[in-house]
Amino acid sequence: MTYCYAQIIIDISHGRLDRPFTYRIPEALQNDLCLGSLVVVPFGKGDTKRKGYVIGFSNTCEYPDGKLKEIEAIASGGTDVTGDNAVRLALWMKQRYGSTMAVALRTVLTSRKQAKPCEHRSIHLLLSKDDAEKKRHEFAMKHQVARERLLRELMEAPDQPYSLIIQKLHVTAPVIAALKKQGILEVRTEMFLRNPVSIEKCEEAGIRLSPEQRAISEGVLQDFEALQEGKNIPRVSLIHGITGSGKTEVYIAIIEEIVKRGRQAIMLIPEISLTYQTLMRFYRHFGDRVSVMNSTLSESEKSDQFERARRGEIDVIIGPRSALFTPFPRIGAIIMDEEHESSYKNESMPKYHTREVAEKIASMQNGVVVLGSATPSLESYYQAKEGKYRLYELSRRLTGGTLPSVEITDLREELRAGNHSILSRRLSELVSDRLAKGQQTMLFLNRRGFSGFVSCRSCGFVPKCPHCSVSLSLHRGGRLLCHYCGYEEPMPDKCPECGSPYISGFHAGTEQAESFLSRQFPKARILRMDADTTRTKGSYEKILSSFANEEADILIGTQMIVKGHDFPNVTLVGILLADQSLNASDYRSAERTFQLLTQAAGRAGRGKYPGDVVIQTYEPEHYSIVHAAHQNYEEFYREEMVYRKLLRYPPAEHLLAIQIISRSEEHASLFAHKTRALLEQLTVAAREKNPDRLLFIGPAPAVLEKLRDEYRYVIYVKSPDYDTLIVCKDGVEAAAERAVKASREMDTMFQFDFDPINAF
Template sequence: MAVKAKYANVIVDISHEKLDKTFQYLIPAEMATEIFPGVRVEIPFGRANRLIKGYVIEATDESACDERLLKQIHSVSKDSLPIESQLIQLAWWIKENYGSTMNQALKTVIPVKTKVRPKTKKYIELDVSDKEAAGLLKIYGNTKKFVARYRLMEELSKEKMLPWDIVTDKLNISDSTLKSMEKSGIIRISVETSLRDTVHYHDAKSDPVSLNTEQAAVVNRIKKDMESGDMTPHLIFGVTGSGKTEIYISLIEEVISRGRQAIVLIPEIALTYQTVMRFYKRFGDRVSFINSRLSQGEKHDQFEKAVNGDIDIMIGPRSAVFTPFKKIGIIIIDEEHESAYKSDMVPKYHARETAIERARMTDALVVMGSATPSVESYYKASNNIFRLSVLENRATVNDLPQVHLVDLREELKNGNRSIFSDRLLNLMKDRLEKNRQIILFINRRGYAGFVSCRSCGEPVKCIHCDVGMTAHNDGNLVCHYCGYRIPTPKACPECGSKYIAAFGIGTQKVEAYVKKIFPDSRVLRMDTDTTSQKGGHEKILAAFANHEADILIGTQMIVKGHDFPLVSLVGVIAADLSLYASDFRAAEKTFQLLTQAAGRSGRGTDKGEVVIQTYSPDNYCITYAANQDYPGFYQQEILYRKLSHYPPLTGMVAVIITSPDKTCADNLAAFIAALVDRLAAGEGLQVIGPSDAGIAKIKDIYRKVIYLKHEENDILVKIKNQIEKEIKENGSFGQAGVQFDFDPMNNY
């Protein structure tokens, strides 16, 4: 970690509003190997040169001013490594590996410590003796002017202490009256400060989990590795409903018994309620959670609980990986395949890789779980970089559901142009008659206006990149990787059919159609419109879990990890919507969504059934999803990635150039392209672009993109560093800026 440099940039206050304020110091020669990002140092500060503690955030050879004006670092702190040092080290790692400024990385990693109003509750109590109180009651009772005082004294003589809001709202006592009585020494006003709770649940704790044979074998294997000090990351590949959460809980019990803490990452806000309740029932108020919908004050208080040792487990999306626990023992990543773990803001870090780095720094273990692992993680497991454990059976008595593939081309030939196939309609009637529940899933993830033929099912693909082309408003189809462009065809290039168009369907349209066919059914819709308010996800999921509705309609948020025992039918309205998106991961994402959707069916006592409606029933990702065959899908997909030079066999970085001035964006893109050509000599680097981004202009900001590929990620990091350095040295690109996205999860 040590970096031999001449200067150190130091911050003295770890808070968001102060992260921009750094002070530069000279590094004494004898400390050269001890100074690196995160280390705590003592520095002379101010005119009096009083010694204070600070944190090194960067070691550099670039002087911020005349070297003669700089002071030297006094010493390196020898006390125990504080949590702030660890988080600064992690920020440096993110900055180096994902491309950002150190300040951007720090503001991502350091918990919010902006000034927030604490949660307070005021109380009022008597500040006089009982004898004095009785005398005052007598005086107030005989004076019309003091009716409010009499009412308050009467209540306080009974209750001794009353909450402020009860006194002001229910007893209708004014603030001025209360302040006057306090000034006279009759009452005392006290303020109680507390940390905000995000979990509102008060049932008794449940008993320890009971594991079946398969689950126990996985837990014992992981515990054995922990005991031997082997912290190689673990990947649990378990079919839907195999009981991965029970394994997580058992491992967390082990970690907590050793006096350490746990972080549990989940991919979606929609999962939070059910997940938190399962952990809260076992661990009580030692659990907390965060998500983007919490207020600033609520987030602040959850991190304060972690710092103070008031909780042992933090649950949340990717930002929970930065929870300021001092002794992390395990980081669990549920549904590790989810693209939500990749940040779409600079720095564009991936929570999985960041968790592995944080665990390495703290000698903790990372455990990932999924029924449909990411190709990257399964590749690492296949090459012994991760440990692989497999759960082949569901934890319940039921087997995996029966899956029916419906060819929508045949439905069209038979005259059925509705959004529901005959098979799906008949099965829906059957479930409603049996008072069972149904989930209708609309596969809209990655949908960006792809064009396909409804007669033969073929999409229009880029001849250079083998990904679906995207329909644009100017009447053209565009590849979002290389910029290849063609006019939208009037007829299918494959079969000549006139039934060719951009394909799409929305949740509201499906809801209206369901209500028309089944007017007596109770329907819930779950999408961005119905979940926009705080707690929206929880209300809909709780209502469906309580059987207040028969049919739940939604996009990908309804198929992630939920457990509804009465659901015995899942219908996938259009499997193709994500399949031909302009994205090399389109087949993987489609397979994952279909498999996860199918996994919601038959989790109770009834046998489950799934109907997948598609125009591409022969596509490998759809047939493997129908058979719940991940290994088969992986073998086919990894071959495609190898032939096309895509991750995980080849590292990839998107270089995104942005500017409000089109000429500036073009100039910077050309400069980077020329620089990359020079750096690429002899490096085996593949360069695609520069080209306009898929959406070339957003909010008056022009966007260009260059894709770089290389088998070694270190080479891409080195090139990223050189691009940053030469842009800074050139300094002639005006308002143009550059961002880097390593192994991008979405196209540009």
């Protein structure tokens, strides 16, 4: 069916333009446009050429036809075969996460840079073997050496790359042209899209699954088949498997069966740095039908991969959260490895959760979602416990090995014994032992979420907010501040618990740790991995490769060293200070600490030797540390959920963070307080009906009160009902739009983050 008009979202992020504009469709484009097409249109009083997205069609219009402007052209790379689903997904994301439609479309409709196929030329012999031999003899008799040499090569291999012939035989283009003219050979030209996978393909034995693994794979595939039959069953499965239990083998087995059914699969990973390691395993099974998407690819290489997906040239894509929007037409499975990782949350608008978007895409294409982790997010485990997800357990290590032995070292006792170094006596003793045995050590400095917390070196006391149960952050001027409700108190001169004068902000870094280790163990070969040592391209892989090849004895680093790496000769892992993430001013700090400690501990003893782990802490009794030491997720979940329910944090309830941002500190504060008043006004009826339905916290200055010359305040809204938070978001958006119309000089922005991963 042909249409006369198209509804277009102009590709400008400003909220004032967040609505469709109607344009006439010229006759020349009648059959070329589809939902999601990127087009060029005249816009505004000066008819400036702008790009826009087609989100609808019609044959009627409320405006006089003569007043409508016409679409000028389809932009380069501007047609998307999955545009219908993409537009629906973008609309859902706009409504759920509070971005403009233009930003949502830009996120969902993948790279629009025109894919440029590369040219591959080959030379093909047209003569039979006997005729070719006659010609070769003729060339030899005439001393036409180059022609004779070329023909002899083609008689051995009748089809060869053009460039190889030129380089190998030193044959010139005119010689090839002469033989082509005589009908002896032909030059074939094929266009192809680049595959960034450069791993040499090799045959690998089929996956051999344990009974536990096979039961999971078969269970997921049974659910897939049931969904195709229209049955109402859970679409999402959570695989809770201890470190080293073989989750990747299960993923491969599931994907193999999905591909056999003519569907495609998306394999998501939390860190771009893991792509190569994971890709090798998948490429051995799926050959060039698998590809990769990550930030190391150029825009044109990314476009090539999206085009290959559209054409059906690949079945599996591997990458971080952006790979989720690969334009596959028949997605059968989306797998999220290490699903608990915070990198799955998009921190720019729209602030989407990859898990939620994966569920939405799978429901639109009738596929399944598989989540995997040794330390699942509380949100996912909660959904599994509620029966909304399937829950599977992998309880044994794939190699048959045992989990490492874990010791908790009380740093308060170390101080009392006069040890002020970063290594406890026990950890120092074990490092020396491993050096003597030629085994490797990993030392982990947990800096994630660190935001200037204060602690007492004598008793381990950390000042906390009396209203929010999160650690207070140390700010300029000696203030201790809660970034949730704004509560503040002065920095104490001595510990309120034990009276010790040794209470202060805590600072420790990998560079200081490396310096100490070099002095303590002068003969040890030490590698450091952190943001400073991995800035240059390839440096990350170089460090990991050196350590894997046993060119170093000790690897010290931040959380990047614990992300799924497998080093068989590592038999000792030391966590230098567990408290650094535990005392972040964030309600998720205990969960993050448990996850990081469990993942770090899982690096030890993965080969033929047993492993040891030492966790150093000022709070050895804290449940997150105790349960991480025993890798007891179930007990940690039980205790942490008591805290979440008591203080109404996710997943017990939903949380909306509203950020108010302005270049004027006065405006940021003013509009933050106006927003709080507006929220209370918007929800009067709901709160009168049920006083517990909503809880407002703040406004308070954000953790980074000033960033890039902009002042930031935050308001938190808690509710058991997600739709109630949507109402709050919609109300603030509408008020902001009215304010913009009333004053074009309005300089204040509003951003929304539902169930935020990071504290503001």
